[in-house]
Amino acid sequence: MCTVAISNSPVFSPSSRVSSSIFCKSSPESLTLTHAPSSSSISPSSSFKFRLQKPPPSASGLIRASNEDSPISCSSTSPTLLKRKRPTRLDIPMSSSGFSSDRATPCGAAVAEDRWKEVEVEEDGYSVYCKRGRREAMEDRFKAVVNFNGQNKQAFFGVFDGHGGSKAAEFAAENLEIRIQDEVEKRGEIEIVEAIKQGYLNTDSEFLKQEQRGGACCVTAIIRAGNLVVSNAGDCRAVVSNGGAAQALTSDHRPSRQDEKLRIESLGGYVDSSRGVCRVLGSLAVSRGIGDRSLKQWITSEPETKMFKIVPEFEFLIMASDGLWDKVSNQEAVDIARPFCASAEAVSACKKLVELSASRGSVDDASVMIIQLDRFC
Template sequence: MEDRFKAVVEFNGQHKQAFFGVFDGHGGPKAAAFAAENLYKNIVTEVEKTGENNITEAIKQGYLNTDAQFLVQDHRGGSCCVTALIRDSNLVVSNAGDCRAVVSIGGIATPLTSDHRPSRPDEKLRIESLGGYVDCSHGVPRVLGSLAVSRGIGDRSLKQWLTAEPETQVVKILPDFEFLILASDGLWDKVSNQEAVDLARTFCVSNDKLEPVLACKKLVELSLSRGSVDDTSVMIVQSLDRFL
């Protein structure tokens, strides 16, 4: 199991401020463990340094700093990341790799990230413009025929083509925002966005007894029942309107 996660609530004395992340390691767990421990600290440092007006740039720098710090340690492997920073009634979601964030808005699944895979036309073009190539191995497009994701922290041997720069989306939290699902591709390769929301909603919204942990377990079980053999991590952040 190479996945890791992080949840930090009410940090810096702010009860409406929180950070959540899921980290999908490959080639060993060290990059995922490092990102889980350090990424949120680096993001918060950059946000406090640059201020609210440039939060996207602050998060980008937090990711890049974490990547640089991990590479200095000379460990092998890498990690995909998806993070959610909740601050000032905003939901700020970032990803590097194929971990994904999906929010339920009145029961409708709305993806907040786009998977970074070599098959994505803009990612393929970026890799080729840097002198790399995308080749299929066992039917899966891979960077230099090796890695099936095109962004992430670590992966020293592919760093020339594999960036840690995230894509970030900032959305204002509205009253009909129900819950947020953060998960590694072990879930999303077998379960659609809407299927995940429909199943989770049974335990997170339409129930007198809210059971988000059970919802996470049910989602993992559904992925397994459909043949997933990948590490699978699921995190649900419920009652988003409490951060308003």
Template structure:
């Protein structure tokens, strides 16, 4: 049995196209809106016989009658000859119709990228995409209701004696997995290259240039789609958390959840003002605020068709790692749309702190499963970093 799914609240939504996804095949197709693609049989309908008192009944060969609605009194027939796409306004008797101009351009029709890029599609019953546990971090990725996983992650850990440096990232792709795949493979290297060639007090600038270079390199490939990103750089006991998009970082400070990033969405007032200053507009569609009526995030890697308004420049927050900073959660919005910051910390903390055998991987699984049980259709990626290992 197959199932057609229209994803209306995904980051990229093109109203003129609907993705039809078969749960047991690896192909995605665009449903045609052509009149030839739909047919309706009326042979099963039983027509009512025309009243005998009506002298002007329909032709005997046609059992159906069509009654045309009369135009409202006082309006000439010319008022109804205008194109339906141009509404008319009539003021006073005998006034000429006034054509109302469109205030905003039409929503952008974004080409749909292949959904099976990167990770091959797995059977619908196999919800586990990947899990990994290494020194100081655990990550668990759970595929959503799409045919292929679009989330990616990266991790780089370097230990030289007492010196510990690490860089982690979670990437949430949209319009395909190409941008997330590219960011996972290149962003860490670009950030580290920028960090190594700058002074220590320029780390935030180095991270920004790493993001911008990754974005430029991806755009030069002329690939479609985009990706939200969140990264955590640990260097010399300092934590630099950056994001572009709605992936989020939350730190547990002695049991209290503190968000270290702020989601970049068009509904944010400063993001809305920035977009409108560049000539774009922000509108609500199907209950979600979107750029040009289509894109639901305002920063990220890629998004060629929206690059005038969507920047890859991240926001960065820095803090000194102290004993009270117990662990850090990096996750895609598949988690945060269904689980609050404090709830995530409350679930993960008993499994990570105060036990002889910490189970951070189990914490990651529990968080992803909780979001899925609450109806999340999106891919869910959860990374938990034990900050005590890097002090």
């Protein structure tokens, strides 16, 4: 099993410091990436790779991504809403948890935090590349569960972008797939959209009981019986190459989105600009996600979910945190990834995309996962 962490999302107006982790366990039939075993379970021949480097110097019938739409003003236009007394602006607490001492440092690295600086995974059907931004700790996680059992090809993929700490992203990576599966077993395949929704809500509720700080944006993809079911809460995004044309399967949840802004205001909150970014109560730059206890009245964990039949034109799916999408457009990402995917070098495409975002000035962590959809037809 395998999870990955990355930090540096500008979601919170204050900066944050956090911990991170990743471990692997695989079998011929199934591979699960999540948070668990020790580094001794990773064999030298595994395709899972760590890249330890010195920190860089400071310096469509489907939905279109929201960040490519025209900007929306943060200010309310409703006279009624203007008269409402605003809740007190919140200062979001920062996480300062360190690295767990019981986790071995891979490759003999002397500094524990360096083991999460760069992570590369390449497996049958998908590839992942994650790289920490310019802050001290990573906050992203990812998870993949793949089963190629005969004709019954199933998979779960997720990318989780933490903010205010890595705890929520780590918890979602460890628990969300299990909670969704529990709901599917209770409700049946025909109610999978409702099962996913309840899985997200249950994961959020369980995380909040732990009284941990921070939150996480999520994007997940479930493949069953030739169908692709994509869900998101926050600004992680999924984009499919449809015959070479980029089509976003999710829409970012940000306070600048008109329906999200109205929902927040209808609950007694407000959207204000801080550092040129629209934020919930002037603090949080996303409007949905797991966690965010101090803003839970306005930050819902309910995902938006859509189902698609996997057709031959669906070449590959890119799932990534906003560390990519803030600097690279949907079509650019597809255009760059397509030649690599055609030559079975998808992990190189993931890496190329992360490097492009960084070259354009991104200081955020970036996690990019590419799923080869033809493996699941």
